[in-house]
Amino acid sequence: MTLEEHDADPGHGGGADPELLLEVRGAVKKFPGVRALSQMDLDLRAGEVLALVGENGAGKSTLMKLLAGVYSPDAGTYRYLGRPLTVNGPRDAAEQGLAIIHQELNLMSTLTVAENIYLGREPAVARFLTRPTRLRAQAQELLDRLGMNLDPMAEVSTLSVAQQQMVEIAKALSYDARVLIMDEPTAALNERETESLHELIRRFITPTTGVIYISHRMEELRRIADRVQVIRDGEYVDSLPMAEATLEDVITKMVGRSVDTGTGPRDVRTGRPVILEVHGLRSEPRVKEATFDLHEGEILGLAGLMGAGRTETARALIGSLPRQAGTVSYRGRPVQFRSPAHAARLGIGYLSEDRKQLGLLLDHSVQRNMELSALSDRFQTAGFVQDRASHDAVVDQSRQLRVKTPDVAQLVKNLSGGTQQKVVIGRWLLKDCDVLIFDEPTRGIDVGAKEEIYELIDELAAAGKSIIMISSDLPEVLRMSHRIAVMSEGRITGVLGAAEADQESIMALATAETEAAVSTDVTRDERTDSIPTDDRTGEQ
Amino acid sequence: MSTTTTATAADQERQSARRGPSWRSRLQQMLAAGTLVLIFIAFSIASPEIFPTWGNIVTILYSTVVIGLLALGATFVITTAGIDLSVGTAMALCAVMSGLFIVNWGLPVPVGILLAILFGGLVGLVNGINVAILDLPPFIATLAMMMVAGGLALVFSGAAPIYFEAPSYMWVSTGSLIPSVPNAVLVLLVGAVIAAVLMSRTVLGRYTMAIGANREAAELAGVGVTKWLMIVYTVGGLFTGLAGVMISARLGSAQPATGMGYELDAIAAVVIGGTSLSGGRGTIVGTMIGALIISTLTNGLQILSIPQEWQDVLLGAVILVAVFIDRLRKRSGRTS
């Protein structure tokens, strides 16, 4: 690769460079009260994967949306394949070879996978009569080529967030694109899916194509990116070959300060009583037999592959999915949570993995979103809302979480993806829960903020709160959890103490076939020495 | 409402997850159909020698025609997560136009009918422009059109019925190409087939659902949402125009003041049939069944000569039950 000679003066590489697929100079995009992009530069060279990194709200998605014709720029020069780039509308961009996978899913949930992929370009007689079989074949062929095992005829509403992300990827790759823009494609993916996505990218890259790859998962950049560009507050900071880049200085360039990444969980003071005990929980079709317990002040990781049923386990537990079997005891007393509201009243909160559909009130303000869970017990007297109190608390929480917004009256839909995630987390931090279930809490959150959230969770645990952390990000699970429960095909196949847990042991359990019942008991016993009080003693 | 996508939807859809949408809507139709059969059996038992006779079945079908046609058009509009409250009075307006064309201007019957139908399309197009280009909420845009069309029907007709002389016009509704099957019923049948093809076999249907499911996503995918929305409302209008022709052919006159209230029956038929008001899903077969459920109930209650004040009560109750049965499946995957 010939990039070294260029990145001496990356920002100012001469205009007519044949190697340049994309060339952006001085891009500006303003929103009311927000200057999303100011003087942004970007070069994408033929044959490279360019990683674009920056804090939440730095302007990554905005820049990509400019290139993809979603937004119209306020200023800047844009060149594509050496010629000035003019796009009118997303479709036009795609047809010019600029394909984008947006950070947020943009699918039609009532249509099938195939219909979604080819919407607007479907095979049709006289451009009117559809040809379902042809469409299906086309889609099947594409999915096979991409090695995705998705049923082209499956309705999108039946797919997991992860699977829906794959549909988006397939859609983007179905255009023969020169430039492929991926805005946090792996946020909803776990290790395996991420790996297969990287495989796709490697196959996509030829001497004439290029990829812009946005991610907050630093460790994966090294695996896939040739070059990394750092931006901050809508401005170009630096770009350097991945080979020469150390994680630390990338992060430092990103956040403008050094972040010390913690290692391993703070050790839990043992002998804490069991606060929550779940036995034989079943919620068809995705949860077969979930048995685990949670100690006060403990962070219990819940790991597993996509479709393992972790989300369902959590939702069945709090009563937002039907249960067919299983007993739950909370503080030693048997309970049946009738609804999330019921669970919340008893001090159990659940943060959904799907912030857009199940988390946010997109058309509402930051304050309205954050105050929601705590409203009834913190911000009202006799049914009247204490708006001041709520406002102040929300402002506080936002400051703590570094929520990037002009003010708390900003509509959440105008916030960056990661910032939105912070808002939903803030919602539960405002309510004083004893048990918090975080489902993919750091999805889309930048490294700096991640560490802060880890800190927060640690502090919550230290303050005696009990946390269940569902995450597909193994390093994160290992970094946070005192114990790690692993799910496979709807069963808890094992619970590992912090000491014994590592990527291998987790993956082993995550892929364990279903002699689950046995293996669960085994791990139970070996757990009793890692943590003295297991559920039985906990009961008294 | 349309936020009911991905995960929770996913949860609710469990059963049908792998089978995909076709299976799903088929199931829905089966359920609606089940209710219809149930109702039919019930009435047949209650009045064995009158209700289940061919004569009465024809009566039922005949009384389904107008609502059925309006409901067919409404299905497209509703599938885009829209609504059309103007169909009732617009139907009256189209009937009046048909009267003007044929009686006052003396155009040949077929031409007049065609023009009346096209006029319906025009009304629909105006709705489409208001919704797609002016970006007005469908409810209010079509509510306004309801008033305008109702007023114009009176203006154009001089607030008096227009009586058709040409028997060939009445024949369109009352004649029988096929012995003992009134043409009106055939028209409804043909209309339903056309609608079904449009909905399930053409890009129009595909885009209709796409827009209803997620308008912005459809836009991003390059679907000309504005254009297609206008087309959808126009299609709805064409069915309204046809309904206008059929009702005036049945009555032998264009009644300018009639029509108010039909819109709700039409929408009810669509929803009972399983099409969701939040858009994204539309089933023509379901709509037909929905329309039949309403007209069968009305007919049956009148055949049993239930006191009129009770007829409404029962009608309402049965509609609730019908929709509830259809809902049960969805709820089965749900708590709270």
Add this chain to the structure above:
Amino acid sequence: MSTTTTATAADQERQSARRGPSWRSRLQQMLAAGTLVLIFIAFSIASPEIFPTWGNIVTILYSTVVIGLLALGATFVITTAGIDLSVGTAMALCAVMSGLFIVNWGLPVPVGILLAILFGGLVGLVNGINVAILDLPPFIATLAMMMVAGGLALVFSGAAPIYFEAPSYMWVSTGSLIPSVPNAVLVLLVGAVIAAVLMSRTVLGRYTMAIGANREAAELAGVGVTKWLMIVYTVGGLFTGLAGVMISARLGSAQPATGMGYELDAIAAVVIGGTSLSGGRGTIVGTMIGALIISTLTNGLQILSIPQEWQDVLLGAVILVAVFIDRLRKRSGRTS
């Protein structure tokens, strides 16, 4: 349409973006208010010596009372992304109940009034149960209730008006606690204030908007959606009950057959006022303005003795314009 999330939508929101909802809805109200003022000025010019007189203004206010009360209740329901088509006939049913309580059972007037209002709440509760627990689409659940309530009004009244003897009952509407301001107008005012407080200052209002914005999210955030939905529909019903009392007090009798059609006017008032049918945002002030726009238009057109058929046409047209003005702002920022 609550999936309004992608960039384009975001762009649409430019202007209002960072001022947040409170500012936004205030702007919306201002625009609606602007339209109202415009209409008022126009009519004042057209008929300077009659239209702007205090007497006529009272006439307008008086004719706003019933629709206004219904619209207040509807605002809550619509803000949850629901709809209530039953308010019209339910109002008639409550009027009949009031008659039964006071005339037939001889309960004291205040008690009878209270019970009639509570009965409205009961009807609303039933709607709430159908929507929240049985998970029926609000449109269909309340459409069915429309039929049932209409039928029951006839059944309970023996299909005959119930005449009130006690002058104190009529006084509730026609009396004047404040000289030259009929009590009915006061009642509307008080109702509006209560509704405004409920909507903007209480937990009920917050949850109403949250449920409308994203029901699943609210649910998972620990909001007791089922419970609150039932409460919202009950509140709506209470306003319906009050409307039933006010209309029967005005007429001096409970008319079992009236009410049909009032629901659309009420919903129109709400939407003209700037509350979105897709839920999440509700403005009481806007609703009041919306109701006033409708009654002012109707009154003005009648003052100018515009022929009836043209009145409807104009009414529809002006409603379109009113809502369009309100939309302009949003569209101005649009790309693509």
Add this chain to the structure above:
Amino acid sequence: TGRSQEDALHVAIVSKGFQQQFWQAVKKGADAEAEAHDVVLTFEGPPTETDIEAQITMLQNTVTRHPDGLALAALDSRAAARALQEAQAKGIPIVAFDSGVESDIPVSTVATDNAAAAREAGKHMAELVGGEGQVGVIAHDQVSLSGTDRRDGFIAGIEEFGPQIELLPTQYGEGDQAVTANIARAMVSANPELKGLFGTNEGSAIGILRGVQESGRDDLAVVGFDSGRAQVEAIRDGEMAGAVTQNPVAMGRITVQTVLAAIRDAQVEPMIDTGFLWYDADNLASDEVQEAIYL
């Protein structure tokens, strides 16, 4: 239900309306008559007088039910033709009532001459306002015969007996009392010269009365149509000048009688006028009025 008591005769009445008091009064008379001859009687009508198709469907369903005799108050006389032929084919004798049917199928027509009745109202209005000033009409329906006949009949009466009187453009209130009241108030404030208002049916009349009362005018001549308690009391108390009433109870009674006669193939009058009659505070007490009005 159906034809349970095989022996009893089944008479079906399809009327123009069901909920309005007028129709309830017709029903009352019909029920009484049916009672007397222990006949099984059904009475149905569409929700509003514009729901013509609904009425035709009712008619069709009724014919399917095959009653022994049938009475119809047609909303649109021609629309009914096909269903009437069916009935005739089934040998069901048909009587038209309230307003005629343009068809030779009905063996008899039991009706009020709406135009003549309204003309009478116009005559009295002209006298009441002293032959000058402005007079307005609020009609219950803009299209149906009962609405237009009365509007035009009244106007004819005014033009004949009070040529000096200025007639305001007719307004329409759907026979809804509240709606009509609002219109009345607007007309009152819009026309200082207004001397009198005519309502073409019960709902319209009461609505006008309320509207006039609300605008605090007691010098206006309010003339109504039909009766019903509110109107009768208002006339007794002098709040309303008077009204023309039909005789709906008799209409119902006679209609059933005629149907029964027709069933028995007895001779029936082709045209039976149930008459109308002006009533005001003076003659209210008289027997003929008391017999005609309904409460």
